[in-house]
Amino acid sequence: MAAIFQGVGAAATLSSSPSNSFVPKKFLTSPRRSFSVRKVPSYVVVRSDGSVNFDLNSKSRRAQQLVANAVATKADSSAASSSSNPGHELLLFEALREGLEEEMERDPRVCVMGEDVGHYGGSYKVTKDLAKKFGDLRVLDTPIAENSFTGMGIGAAMTGLRPVVEGMNMGFLLLAFNQISNNCGMLHYTSGGQFTIPIVIRGPGGVGRQLGAEHSQRLESYFQSIPGIQMVACSTPYNAKGLMKAAIRSENPVILFEHVLLYNLKERIPDEDYICNLEEAEMVRPGEHVTILTYSRMRYHVMQAAKTLVNKGYDPEVIDIRSLKPFDLYTIGNSVKKTHRVLIVEECMRTGGIGASLTAAITENFNDYLDAPIMCLSSQDVPTPYAGTLEEWTVVQPAQIVTAVEQLCR
Amino acid sequence: MGRMGFSPKHACLTDEKDPNRQKITNLTSCLLVSCQLNLHCEVRPPFSSKFPLPFFPSLPIGTKATKMSTAFSAANFSTQSFPLNHTSTTSHDSPLVFAKPTSQFLRSTRKLRLSSSSKLNLNRRSGTVVAVSDVVKQKKSKSTPTLLITKEEGLELYEDMVLGRAFEDMCAQMYYRGKMFGFVHLYNGQEAVSTGFIKLLKQQDSVVSTYRDHVHALSKGVPARAVMSELFGKTTGCCRGQGGSMHMFSREHNLLGGFAFIGEGIPVATGAAFTSKYKREVLKEADCDHVTLAFFGDGTCNNGQFFECLNMAALWKLPIVFVVENNLWAIGMSHLRSTSDPQIYKKGPAFGMPGIHVDGMDVLKVREVAKEAIGRARRGEGPTLVECETYRFRGHSLADPDELRDPAEKAHYAARDPITALKKYLTENNLASDAELKAIDKKIDEVVEDAVEFADESPVPPRSQLLENVFADPKGFGIGPDGRYRCEDPKFTEGTAHV
Numbered sequence: 001m002a003a004i005f006q007g008v009g010a011a012a013t014l015s016s017s018p019s020n021s022f023v024p025k026k027f028l029t030s031p032r033r034s035f036s037v038r039k040v041p042s043y044v045v046v047r048s049d050g051s052v053n054f055d056l057n058s059k060s061r062r063a064q065q066l067v068a069n070a071v072a073t074k075a076d077s078s079a080a081s082s083s084s085n086p087g088h089e090l091l092l093f094e095a096l097r098e099g100l101e102e103e104m105e106r107d108p109r110v111c112v113m114g115e116d117v118g119h120y121g122g123s124y125k126v127t128k129d130l131a132k133k134f135g136d137l138r139v140l141d142t143p144i145a146e147n148s149f150t151g152m153g154i155g156a157a158m159t160g161l162r163p164v165v166e167g168m169n170m171g172f173l174l175l176a177f178n179q180i181s182n183n184c185g186m187l188h189y190t191s192g193g194q195f196t197i198p199i200v201i202r203g204p205g206g207v208g209r210q211l212g213a214e215h216s217q218r219l220e221s222y223f224q225s226i227p228g229i230q231m232v233a234c235s236t237p238y239n240a241k242g243l244m245k246a247a248i249r250s251e252n253p254v255i256l257f258e259h260v261l262l263y264n265l266k267e268r269i270p271d272e273d274y275i276c277n278l279e280e281a282e283m284v285r286p287g288e289h290v291t292i293l294t295y296s297r298m299r300y301h302v303m304q305a306a307k308t309l310v311n312k313g314y315d316p317e318v319i320d321i322r323s324l325k326p327f328d329l330y331t332i333g334n335s336v337k338k339t340h341r342v343l344i345v346e347e348c349m350r351t352g353g354i355g356a357s358l359t360a361a362i363t364e365n366f367n368d369y370l371d372a373p374i375m376c377l378s379s380q381d382v383p384t385p386y387a388g389t390l391e392e393w394t395v396v397q398p399a400q401i402v403t404a405v406e407q408l409c410r
Numbered sequence: 411m412g413r414m415g416f417s418p419k420h421a422c423l424t425d426e427k428d429p430n431r432q433k434i435t436n437l438t439s440c441l442l443v444s445c446q447l448n449l450h451c452e453v454r455p456p457f458s459s460k461f462p463l464p465f466f467p468s469l470p471i472g473t474k475a476t477k478m479s480t481a482f483s484a485a486n487f488s489t490q491s492f493p494l495n496h497t498s499t500t501s502h503d504s505p506l507v508f509a510k511p512t513s514q515f516l517r518s519t520r521k522l523r524l525s526s527s528s529k530l531n532l533n534r535r536s537g538t539v540v541a542v543s544d545v546v547k548q549k550k551s552k553s554t555p556t557l558l559i560t561k562e563e564g565l566e567l568y569e570d571m572v573l574g575r576a577f578e579d580m581c582a583q584m585y586y587r588g589k590m591f592g593f594v595h596l597y598n599g600q601e602a603v604s605t606g607f608i609k610l611l612k613q614q615d616s617v618v619s620t621y622r623d624h625v626h627a628l629s630k631g632v633p634a635r636a637v638m639s640e641l642f643g644k645t646t647g648c649c650r651g652q653g654g655s656m657h658m659f660s661r662e663h664n665l666l667g668g669f670a671f672i673g674e675g676i677p678v679a680t681g682a683a684f685t686s687k688y689k690r691e692v693l694k695e696a697d698c699d700h701v702t703l704a705f706f707g708d709g710t711c712n713n714g715q716f717f718e719c720l721n722m723a724a725l726w727k728l729p730i731v732f733v734v735e736n737n738l739w740a741i742g743m744s745h746l747r748s749t750s751d752p753q754i755y756k757k758g759p760a761f762g763m764p765g766i767h768v769d770g771m772d773v774l775k776v777r778e779v780a781k782e783a784i785g786r787a788r789r790g791e792g793p794t795l796v797e798c799e800t801y802r803f804r805g806h807s808l809a810d811p812d813e814l815r816d817p818a819e820k821a822h823y824a825a826r827d828p829i830t831a832l833k834k835y836l837t838e839n840n841l842a843s844d845a846e847l848k849a850i851d852k853k854i855d856e857v858v859e860d861a862v863e864f865a866d867e868s869p870v871p872p873r874s875q876l877l878e879n880v881f882a883d884p885k886g887f888g889i890g891p892d893g894r895y896r897c898e899d900p901k902f903t904e905g906t907a908h909v
Contacts, residue, residue: 108693137692143725148677148718155681158666159616161688182674187667191659192650193879195666230886251882279888279895326888326896333891365891 087270093263095237096126099244100164102273104134107162110248113140113153114166114203123168124204124263150176150201154183157199162248170205170257171217184253185228200247202256206297206347207384207395209261216384216391220257221353224325231324232278233257233296237267239322242276250278257324259297281328287317290405291335293358294345295321298396302345305401314405324354332358333366340371341408345396350378375404558774561841567773568836568847570609571601571829572854574625577634578804580858581624581641585808589866590641593670594655597625599771599803602828603735604629606776607703610784616664616702618679621656622735622802623668626705631663638861644868651871652879672706673713676732679704680719683728683793690790701787702730709740711754717761720795724762727792731783732758734797735770741806742814758795770798771826774835801826876905 090098104110112127118141121128131139142149146167153163167173173180180201187195207216220231230252234240240258247254276282284299285306294302299320306316317335321327336342342362344355355376362374377396385391559567578596585594597604600622608617608629619626627637632648640647641655649659649668657668666682669675679702686700710716711734723730734754738745746752758765764786768779776798783794801823805812836842881887884897901907 111688111692135692137688143718143721145714145718145722148680148715148722151674151677151715152681152684152719152722155618155666155678155683156685156688157681158678159682159685161685178671178674179677182669182671183678187659188882189879190649190653190657191661191667191879192648192652193882194649194659194661196882198882228880228886230881250886252886279885323888326886328889329891330889330893 087268089266089268090237091263092234092237092240092258092265092267093124093126095241095267095269096234096244096258097128097130099241100127100248101130101133103245103248104130104138107248109160110162110164111138111140111156112164112166113142113149113156115142115144115168117141117166122166124258124260126263127166146172146175147179151179151183153199153201154179154187154197157197157253158187158195162198162200164200164202164248167201167203169215169217169260170203170219171214173201173203173219174217174222176201177222180223180229180255181226185226188228196251197253198248198251199253200244200250200256201253202244202247202258204258204260204263206257206259206261207379207391210386210388210391211260211384212386213383218348218353218379220255220324221348221356223255224354224357229253229255229325230278231255231257232322233259233324235259235262235296235299235320235322237265238269239276239282239320241269242274243278243322245273246275246278249275254278257296261297262300276322279323279326279328281331282320282322283317283331284320285316285318287315287339289315289339289409290317290341290343291332291339292316292318292343292345292401292405293321293332294318295324295354296347298345298347301396301398302401305398305405308398308402309405312402312406314409316405321358327358327361329361329365332362336362336366337369340369342370342374343401343404343408344374344376344378345401345404346376346378347395348378350376350381353378372408375408377401377404557839557841558778559841564832564836564841565846565850567605567609567777568829568832568842569850569854570605570629571773571832572851573628573634573857574601574604575829576851576854576858577624577628577637577861580638580862582804582808584638584641584862590643590655592654593621593807593809594641595622595807596804597622597802599823599827600735600737600800601625602773602776602832603705603733603770603798603800606773607705607731607733607780607784610777610780611701611703614664614700616666616679616682616700618666618675618682618702618704619658619668620672620675620706620710621668621670622707623656623658623665627658627660627663627665627668630660630665632658632660632665634857634861635864636660638858638865639868642865642868643870644865645871645875646864646868650875650879652875666702672710673715676704676706676710676715676719679730680723680728683723683730683787684726686729687726699788699790700729701784702728703733703784704730705733705735707740708734708736708738708745708754709743709748710734711736711757712749717757720757720761720763720793723793727790729787729790730793731780731787732793732795734795735800736797737800737802739802739806739815741810744814753797755795755797763793763795765795765797767797767799770800771823771828771831773828773832803827873905874903877902877907878905 100110100112104112112130114122114127116123117127118131118136118139120141121131127139131141142152150165150173153165156163167176184197184199184201187197205218205220207218220233223229223231230247230250232243232247232254234243234256243256247256284303292302292306299318302316302318306318309316317339319331319335321332344358346353346355348354350356355378359374359376363370377400379396380394382394384394574597578598581590581594581596584590604625608626611617611630613631617626617630624637624641627648628634636646636648637658639645640649640651640653640658643651643654645651647653649657653659653668656670659665659667666678667675669678682700683702686698686702689695689698689700704719706716716732720732722728723732736745736754740748751757753767755765755767764783766779766783769775779796783796786792786794801820803820803824833847836847837844877884877887884902885895887896887902890896890899896902896907899907
């Protein structure tokens with residue numbers, strides 16, 4: 001065990017490593033995943049039950065390389081490709097666009113609606129040039145009327161189209177809460193199953209860099225009670241593209257949460273068509289001592305803290321839950337059964353957040369396996385201040401994560 | 411009249427005595443307003459001191475009397491400012507400028523307009539004259555009787571309205587007998603709007619309604635049995651008992667709901683119209699001319715979703731008709747007390763679409779207006795806002811004691827019962843005999859009784875139905891601790907699974 005961590009601690013994060021060849025042969029095949037299968041992970045996602053035979057050495061090293069900072073700004077020579085499958089490198093927002101574009105080519109019923117998605121190319125460039133390619137009706141620039149154009153997307157979905165509604169900022173979707181709650185989530189049920197609503201609602205949310213309170217909202221906690229919808233949060237270019245495609249192909253209404261600060265993450269992703277399962281969690285770093293559950297941007301704070309923890313001798317298992325509703329209790333449960341300690345790190349508010357629900361779910365299902373109470377680190381119940389220092393203190397920082405793990409593992 | 415492009419009088423009514431011409435008056439006025447996209451009609455209806463807004467005095471339907479045209483007659487027009495052309499300086503009028511087709515989308519819209527009916531030429535100013543005189547010429551050349559409907563149509567309309575009325579009366583009975591619960595909103599008195607509009611639709615056209623949706627469902631073709639079972643909460647209901655009175659849906663008949671919150675359905679209707687346009691322009695289903703009707707009330711016209719959708723529908727020329735069922739009351743809130751400008755039809759031109767006001771107690775007038783509005787939408791000319799002045803004879807819902815409304819007002823509208831009026835019209839014009847109408851009454855009674863029997867005998871939903879329709883793809887319930895999808899759990903299909 002010591003050898004592994006020694007290697008990790010010493011290596012510079014961006015050094016090229018021999019890990020290019022680490023991928024065992026069985027994972028060189030196409031990373032396409034089928035829905036029902038939890039047994040064929042891609043070479044990026046490793047399930048906790050499948051990881052035992054892995055080359056842990058290079059896997060953990062690879063994980064460290066993937067996340068240099070909380071927000072990756074430099075090119076990362078991702079080791080996730082193998083020699084027979086070079087893949088291509090791109091930024092997260094490009095991955096989203098790629099996924100969207102591929103789905104629009106594949107199915108002419110897929111259309112995009114939102115503010116400034118067409119000619120402007122999207123406020124975060126996720127829909128750049130799509131209007132030129134597909135036309136103004138398929139990439140529709142809407143007036144500033146969130147409630148109504150979300151409702152319009154729902155009506156279009158009911159009558160045969162597959163719209164992708166973009167909220168310029170997730171916070172704006174508060175204005176569409178009526179339509180999302182009453183119609184998006186409920187119409188399949190109240191119509192007795194007659195109408196499906198295969199809509200995808202996506203947009204950037206989360207705390208950015210001094211964007212102010214109203215542009216820094218986390219709506220996952222507000223939406224999580226709505227029956228009939230699924231929520232997923234992407235965190236890497238790989239899962240961003242995969243989740244986007246899966247969400248578009250899904251017959252259920254899906255809300256895809258992106259994060260403002262993650263749009264420039266770079267990663268090498270496969271060339272082939274692939275999707276990420278909407279209901280599954282992602283094993284980021286297998287470990288033995290403590291399970292850290294996280295999603296979206298906090299994944300990077302956790303991985304940064306993991307570096308410190310590893311130096312201190314801890315072995316955290318990091319899982320990116322990805323599916324905020326429903327929770328993947330299988331992956332989470334297996335991890336809990338292994339480590340017996342859980343730390344949840346999220347950017348959501350403390351009260352009624354995703355962490356609160358997750359804590360309840362884990363306690364209900366795996367109470368016997370816990371050696372310590374579940375710890376949940378969330379943002380303060382504070383409107384995000386503008387001042388940089390104050391803003392820093394509202395979200396969970398890596399130092400706090402390290403402290404929490406030390407406390408848990410005492 | 412000098413400022414107008416033409417005068418209705420001039421267009422068709424030089425001879426006041428000719429009944430054919432006279433009858434056209436109302437149609438003309440409606441067409442006048444409808445064909446001019448930028449029209450702002452400043453007609454002020456007669457305000458009586460007694461009632462809030464009796465736009466129309468009680469007169470027999472289809473009447474040719476001059477009084478009926480008071481609201482829209484030339485005399486009234488002349489006293490009002492009537493900006494028809496682009497260069498008007500009133501604040502209501504924004505000149506309709508054609509944006510340069512810088513994109514495919516706008517270009518395609520233009521193509522649609524060019525290929526639309528040649529009768530309406532693109533010069534907006536003179537469009538109306540052509541349409542009206544064409545209509546007049548058509549009517550003249552057909553040399554048909556001077557009636558608005560044929561016998562078959564008349565009987566169809568009568569049957570539909572009687573079905574609506576009888577059904578709603580039966581609902582009230584069943585409610586008080588404890589067969590249905592919750593909020594039930596009845597449509598008595600407003601049948602002319604539902605019948606007048608929906609009977610002109612094809613099956614593929616969509617209808618979006620509010621919580622007052624039983625009769626819209628029936629007019630659209632949903633069987634009375636299915637609606638009654640839904641109200642009883644039985645599994646044979648159109649929504650398997652899961653929707654209830656306020657959520658009637660039918661995929662087969664393209665009834666897109668049934669919405670409990672007011673204004674909620676309007677964006678959905680806009681979406682359905684968007685799909686129709688998308689199918690034609692992107693998916694290249696060239697013959698797709700499906701139209702959507704959105705029904706809602708006067709209270710909704712103060713809601714943001716209404717205005718947002720008027721804007722979007724006009725902006726993209728969506729094939730939709732916004733039908734306002736102005737029954738003057740939103741539960742206990744009078745329309746006058748809640749609206750700064752109570753004339754809802756005026757809000758259409760503000761967004762670049764025609765706004766028409768029609769007597770909603772007269773099914774024939776509604777039908778004529780509906781034909782034009784639906785025709786406009788089908789031809790790709792865009793949306794229309796139609797305000798139907800109507801009235802509900804009962805309270806807002808069966809739980810509403812209905813104490814606020816003036817009995818004199820109720821009596822005034824009761825005298826204009828649309829069913830009685832149509833009956834009179836049919837018999838007076840020898841389109842149907844009393845016996846035929848009575849036969850229809852009897853038939854409808856049987857249909858409604860049969861519906862109640864069917865609903866009574868239908869089973870209640872079993873527990874296994876509880877979780878079935880939450881997700882179209884039940885994998886949405888996620889993966890359970892045992893590694894399997896929750897929907898694979900046998901308890902899931904029994905409805906007892908803990909999800």
